[in-house]
Amino acid sequence: MIYEHGLLVTMDAQRRVITDGALAVRDGRFVAVDKALALRERFPAEPRTHLRGKVVTPGLINTHVHLAQAMIRGCADDLELLDWLGKRVWVLQGNYTEQDGRASAELCILEMLKSGTTAFVESMLAERYGFDGIANVVLESGIRAALSKIVMDMGTYATKDDWMHPGMVEDRDTSLKNTLAMHEKWQGAGGGRLAVWFGPRTPGGVTPDLYREISRLARERNMGITVHLAEVQADRVYLRERYGQSPAAFAEDVGLVGPNVLLVHTVWMDADDIRILARTSTNVAHNPVSNAKLASGIAPIAEMVAAGVNVTLGTDGGPSNNTYDLVRDMRWASYLQKARMLDPKVTPAEAVLEMATIRGAQALGWDKEIGSLEVGKQADFVVFDLDKPHLTPSRDPVSTVVYAATGADVDTVVIAGKVIMQNRQVLTMDEERILHEAQERAEAVWKRAGVEHRPYWPVL
Numbered sequence: 001m002i003y004e005h006g007l008l009v010t011m012d013a014q015r016r017v018i019t020d021g022a023l024a025v026r027d028g029r030f031v032a033v034d035k036a037l038a039l040r041e042r043f044p045a046e047p048r049t050h051l052r053g054k055v056v057t058p059g060l061i062n063t064h065v066h067l068a069q070a071m072i073r074g075c076a077d078d079l080e081l082l083d084w085l086g087k088r089v090w091v092l093q094g095n096y097t098e099q100d101g102r103a104s105a106e107l108c109i110l111e112m113l114k115s116g117t118t119a120f121v122e123s124m125l126a127e128r129y130g131f132d133g134i135a136n137v138v139l140e141s142g143i144r145a146a147l148s149k150i151v152m153d154m155g156t157y158a159t160k161d162d163w164m165h166p167g168m169v170e171d172r173d174t175s176l177k178n179t180l181a182m183h184e185k186w187q188g189a190g191g192g193r194l195a196v197w198f199g200p201r202t203p204g205g206v207t208p209d210l211y212r213e214i215s216r217l218a219r220e221r222n223m224g225i226t227v228h229l230a231e232v233q234a235d236r237v238y239l240r241e242r243y244g245q246s247p248a249a250f251a252e253d254v255g256l257v258g259p260n261v262l263l264v265h266t267v268w269m270d271a272d273d274i275r276i277l278a279r280t281s282t283n284v285a286h287n288p289v290s291n292a293k294l295a296s297g298i299a300p301i302a303e304m305v306a307a308g309v310n311v312t313l314g315t316d317g318g319p320s321n322n323t324y325d326l327v328r329d330m331r332w333a334s335y336l337q338k339a340r341m342l343d344p345k346v347t348p349a350e351a352v353l354e355m356a357t358i359r360g361a362q363a364l365g366w367d368k369e370i371g372s373l374e375v376g377k378q379a380d381f382v383v384f385d386l387d388k389p390h391l392t393p394s395r396d397p398v399s400t401v402v403y404a405a406t407g408a409d410v411d412t413v414v415i416a417g418k419v420i421m422q423n424r425q426v427l428t429m430d431e432e433r434i435l436h437e438a439q440e441r442a443e444a445v446w447k448r449a450g451v452e453h454r455p456y457w458p459v460l
């Protein structure tokens with residue numbers, strides 16, 4: 001199949017942008033990326049799709065997602081993090097069945113596909129969500145994912161004992177053993193679209209000894225690790241008081257650094273922390289909207305990028321964002337840095353699009369396969385329709401996509417050469433059934449959990 005006459009933002013090594021470009025796809029991979037005219041001559045008889053007036057980018061990569069939180073979207077607005085977790089999020093998630101876990105994953109993946117995300121990292125799947133059911137949703141939907149399974153040995157959050165809902169507590173041996181079992185079973189499934197990682201809880205839920213064991217097993221089996229670190233200031237204080245270390249020094253001490261590690265949030269990091277991340281080639285998942293909404297702070301990503309850290313972009317979850325639309329979050333990644341540093345030149349649109357594509361691919365260990373429109377790579381790309389008032393005029397496609405577009409402007413999604421969404425219709429999922437089921441199951445979870453939640457204003 002040839003996709004022609006589009007404006008291609010390739011994200012290749014030279015960062016070429018090709019006007020009146022074309023992509024040739026065969027057996028799921030790009031076999032040519034060039035001017036439309038050149039491909040006309042090379043492939044005169046192939047079937048063609050026209051992309052006139054449209055911008056094509058690599059599929060977006062969301063490096064921090066909680067699938068189970070899609071169905072509890074909006075459950076804990078305007079609360080402190082500890083109440084947010086201990087009184088709402090964990091209580092609701094602690095009442096999930098495996099069918100709820102599957103339904104929330106469907107809702108979340110449907111939303112991501114409809115906003116241009118073609119690969120993601122799920123950071124913490126609990127035993128009770130049902131790993132197999134969620135892995136099957138990933139495979140059937142056509143998306144790519146690293147699914148990280150929770151590992152933990154303490155039911156606490158930093159200094160708060162008994163703060164975790166009993167439904168969310170798992171023990172060391174079971175959580176470790178089952179992560180390895182899921183890795184055996186699912187790693188590489190779907191033609192390489194699925195990976196299984198370790199998703200240990202934050203310091204406080206995991207002992208240093210268990211982190212070291214996870215680090216050793218991950219190296220031995222070539223697995224990724226993702227962990228929340230220094231999301232709020234209290235996390236930094238906790239590590240200092242408990243272990244006498246800064247967040248990155250602690251992470252290095254327990255083996256949570258390196259190219260196979262993705263640290264999430266890293267808001268409360270100083271210059272020494274940043275040097276450790278750069279020296280160890282550790283990846284970072286920046287979640288600007290979640291950090292802003294929970295008043296956690298603004299991560300120093302401009303400094304991290306300058307130091308050579310691989311910074312990527314995530315949305316986080318339904319109660320902290322409250323959407324999984326990575327396109328909407330791209331502008332936040334840029335604007336918050338400018339506001340923090342009082343400098344409009346920092347974190348330009350180009351740097352943000354790198355975070356959402358090629359840098360995300362690197363964090364997944366898949367940068368040889370995805371993240372740019374290049375010959376030999378998997379054909380993962382998304383098409384933005386610019387024929388709209390808020391995207392007109394467009395003089396620079398990168399500016400338009402990062403600063404003006406939303407996920408709703410994506411009209412076509414292709415993953416591994418397969419058309420997953422066409423004219424905003426997702427071909428691999430039953431949208432009507434998924435929305436209906438999520439609504440019903442969400443009501444049932446609230447009831448079962450016994451959590452009271454009403455809008456703040458009187459509803460007549």
Ligand SMILES: [Zn+2]
Nearest residue numbers: 066123228316
């Ligand atoms: Zn998170």
